[in-house]
Amino acid sequence: MVLFLIVLCPAIIRGQSGPDFNILTDRAFQKLYQNPEDCIRYSQSLLISEKNIEHKTILRKTISWAYAMQGNYVQAVNTSNQKEDDSQEVKQSRFVRVFGNFNLADQYQNLGLYEQSRNIIAGILADQDLLTSKNLKERMTLSKLYQLQAINDGVSKKYGEALKNFDISDQYLDYDNEENKITRQENTIFRALYLMRANRREESKKLLDEVIHEIENQGDYAFLAAFAYEALSQYYFSKEDYHTAIHYLEKGFSRIEDLPYNDLKLIFYELFTENYLALNNGEKYSYYNNLYSDLKNKLDSNRKEGIQYIVKLLEIYHKKNIEYQKQNKSIQVKIIISITLFLILGTIVGFYYEQRRGKDLRKQLVFFEGQRKREISASISIAHEEPLIKVNKTSEKDQAKVSKEKETEILEKLKEWELTDNYLNKNMSISILSAETGINTKYLSEVINNNKGKNFNGYINELRINHIASLLRTDPAYLNYKVSYLAEYTGFSSHGAFTNVFKSITGMSPNHYIQEIIKNKKS
Template structure:
């Protein structure tokens, strides 16, 4: 050990002697010092954002305060985008969807136009898909993600930020597929999400644990209960051993309660729900609380505990009304976000085209320079200067014309769109397209939402409200309200015929489930469509089953 120290001391002495003899090395060392000091001046941004992401699952209000404090001093545009997204997530967890949309889309205070990098473009697309999903617009979310993932160059990226965004995109798409009942695709997309979670930080760990819980829920819906429970036991053991994230713990217990509800072990399901709810009871996770209230309502209904059913049903109804109202307002804001999204896309495309034009112009300039060199070279050799100049000018005119032709192509789509708007009546093709979209939308069962309106249907299908109204009136032979009511009653009637559990529900619950404002309204519409009251209909089904 002493020998090593002596040897190191000798090496150090010789190093300093060499520096003293060489002034260049001293100068180099002086110039290098500021860069070395700068590299160690403060904590890495990835560490700070990782801490902000952790707070998201500990308490959303703390997360907002902490992230905003980082945002004040942050200058990097990409860092700002990521911090705003974390704040947006926190607001969404509170059920404040309007603030979530506004925050993630906040402009720079100096008002300067910011050039989009490839990452900020990708993250902006991800943000829009995420906001759509938060508002229950799953088809729109799915389409945006599908378009993003067609870019094959993203599949093998090494950039940590891009890989994390891809993991989130596959997670979102898996959830979208789960809502549509495509459980095989759901599991595949969760597996793809996990492949990108290869960076050793808490955000990756939390996202992986979320994927495990979502995966177990998908297995559960696919009646693979044993696999689902095995997955849940594994993730709960992991989450409880860490004991850091109340939201994740509550989410896991909520999933377990669904498993026991499906097995009709309602008492055990309630125990897990109460255990999970205790983790977030005094925290503003309103989006998660709504789920707990709904599940507690269903379980106590199954247990015939009228008092607790009524208590949790009131909590559920009140909170759902508030969140639905905010969500409805959020859908109006998402239209503005979509406009900005399209503007940013156009800006990004312009930047890309500008780079292409610069590349072309650079190539032309190189060609011109090469031509000039050749020209003067030929001039030295006694070629005819006048012929060369005429030839060169003609070539130059052709090149400039080619560039002008390429850059002028962008004006035609606007003319076509303007022409499209002049079409007064819907063509048969357009009517067919609208009917197909309506058929897809009907499969989503979004018509069960109490707040359903022609404007929400327009947002969910991407069809002009005027065209929607025209097609529904002419092809469905009823007005919008009649169309929605018909879908709702048909769906409830189908469930009553095929699922015995619904025969035990009260008519008031069926009315609320179907999106009606009151028991009376549901009964009147039900009778007008089926020719009998809901109670009469239920009794007829029970009689037929007995006979």
Template sequence: MKKETLTKNIQILLILLFSVFLKAQSGPDFNILADKAFQKLYQNPDDCITYSLSILNSDQNIEHKIILRNIISQAYAMKGDYLQSVNIASQREEFQEKKNLSYFMQVFGDYNLADQYQNLDLYRQSQKIIFDLLSEDKLVRSDNKIMRILIAKLYQLQALNLGINRNPASALENLKKSDQYIDYHNEENKITSLENKIFRSSYLMQQSKPEEAKKILSGVILSIEKQNDNPFLSALAYENLSRYYFVKGDYNSAINELEKGLSEIENLSYNPLKYRIYASLSKNYLALHNNEKYHQYNKLYVDSRAQIDVSTKEAIRYIVKLVENSQNKSLEFQKQNQSSRFWILASIFLLIIVSLFIYFLALKSKNKDLKKQFEFFEKQKKKEKSIQIQADVPKEDEILNVNKVSKEKEDEILQKLEEWEETDEYLSKNMSLSMLSAQIGVNTKYLSEVINNTKGKNFNGYINELRINHIAHLLKTEPTYLNYKVSYLAEYSGFSSHSAFTTIFKSVTGMSPNVYIQEISKSRTS
């Protein structure tokens, strides 16, 4: 009997010790696992997805699940599968559970949305979300290590938005702020630091400081080669370094750097980065008049871009739908809250009325005037309800005016269009009325009406004229473009075919692209 009791006591003790051990390990273990998952993002996106899903399926912590879903979402984005990326990132727990999320997770959720917008070329929406977040003192003053790397990534993402909008000075300033929040205590910090250096070199190149850019990139490549486990960043650094040689006119060296980068990721599914390398290779071979290599890489570029364009369009439609559903749910939740408050107040009010009624009945024999006051009160209450119901019904002229664009609204839309035209986003093959509507935050019906009324043409005519004006300006001001074939110029400016580009170019400029190029070339030699 004593032996059995002793055995049971030992078993209980072992169970207690094991449970204490698990509790002690749960926090640090997840941070280590999540950091490893983040590191795999830059080694192999498919491995990252498999690894992160294995943790996700065994972890019941809601905040852990959200972090892992974000990593998986980023992996799909790096593969160019933007629809799946948005789908994974949009999965959320029930509202009753979400409302108890920490402040960090609330900020993290907004960062995720800004990141998704940035991936889909919706830079203005991304920029606004980040600007609002970084305006909070509570956030930027945080000393928490996890919060600080999130702030670093917010500044980095804002730098990308500003760089795409051709504001390299502000982009560099944001990268500088990002660096201030990096402490190198884990892989995520180290990788973010290397990314910042690569992006910094790109913006220095925009500021006509190629030597500074080259020095930074050479240091990054040396650092990555020592680690020998980061193919994505290695390829990204080589791709950026090739731009230095392209600007210098050393096309062979540019091709050499691009081939190094491609060899790093050739067997990995980093499709958007591959597509950029293919585009740069075709451009350099075209400059060397190597038609065979140009056509080889241009075909790879066109095919990969077509797949990414389809994914981008589907993801944009999906995310617009998600935003609309979110807004509808928010409105429904507000209505439910209002309804709930109404019935609580109504119940309290009814209880008061019943109490008063009973009280009045008890005093009926002593004071008849009280009954008259109560009846008058009831009549007044019904009258107020009737007035309120009438006030809530919209007037006929108000209904008729809902869909009309006011002069103030038209001016606001025109201002947004003017700012948008400076971003060159109209060169994207994905550009559509719904995408432009999403980018500048204007209803498609209003946008179409304003374009038709003020630009004197429909949406397609408006976009095509912007594209032709852009490429015509480049041909005038950038001699390198005079060496490119018309098919490349058509692809570069966002047209689906050589013939469509030629037709529209002639309708806008009055001459074919070849004649225009000849005229520009003559004016340069004369």
């Protein structure tokens, strides 16, 4: 998501300085879409002589966006959150405080912590005075906040809410300048993607044709053009027109091939892989799959390091909000911020503790089969029932730690999280789930064990198998994929682990399951 959240700076700066500074930052803004490395060098040269706190904050954020576009999340977090002198912080304007909160929500989203991003944005948007602001820089910040929230909605598959938030984002773009135009175009591309996922394909295609025409006629913004063509390729992939999808992928990728837009390149590699796999072109599938795997491992590693920086960021965020909370009489905002800080700190520590406990993330499967496999389900239940009973007997004092109301709240959050497909992440752990939902790991474990009838790994694996089984039934393209690809796609570490879990849940191997679907389609 980080790739598309980078168009705020110039409008903000225009509202607070003379024309010379506006012109310089407009150039930085354009370079952001032309080459992030050029943007970093240019913006840093401006930052050296800048004294104004607001200007420095915005320039750092511009540099941070450029790093994020490269997939360098550590530098993105570190750069955008450098502190000023304490004496200067006291004099911060409302805009700087709001912008700091926006920055934190943006960083959470970059690192995949969508629930935390959502909560912070909701807290900011609870300020009714801010929503009616006539200040240009605050209105542009609001536009970006609604854009961020729309993307959070899209991750949760709440496409209707996402489309509404994009509309509100556009309403704050009431100043006729270059960055507002590009923000509208970004919102249009996102609208097209979400309409596509809501099976409103022709509406999606119409929007993409219009926005691509605009982009091609407005200037050399390589990133924006690549983003639009990548979205158009997804339209043709959904229509099973793989050759045309590849054509637009090649057209879009040619715009960024020699530029370090690594986060966007990862999406292109994945789409190339899927299309060539659907066409049974093994050579090109292997080529792009290798590029995808190598880049994904690199970005995933960087994202994990970024989570370490979030701990430091939380301390900064807490200090900056103490004074703001005193001035803002909204108790709701204060509660949300306090709870978020507490839970995130706990879950980040838990995440690294979990990593040190062992490399093997594939624990023994404790699954119950569905209605068609009652006998196998019964045998699995019997095999794993005793250990669960023993745990309950030896830890009576741990019982009922979660109240009924809290349990209901956690189940609702889990239900919402299941819509994100984040369980397909190969590195998924209970600590990561905790960070993404804002739920304490102990509470998560207890609620999953008591309500899902299985441990955490069993719960995640069942979600993965149900997901791929549904795709195999509904999307013919997946019937052509190799089992090894299906295993990797669903987050399993090996072909064998995927096959064993798949069979325990469906009662048949993946190959058998695929053949049954093909046979039924022919009959």
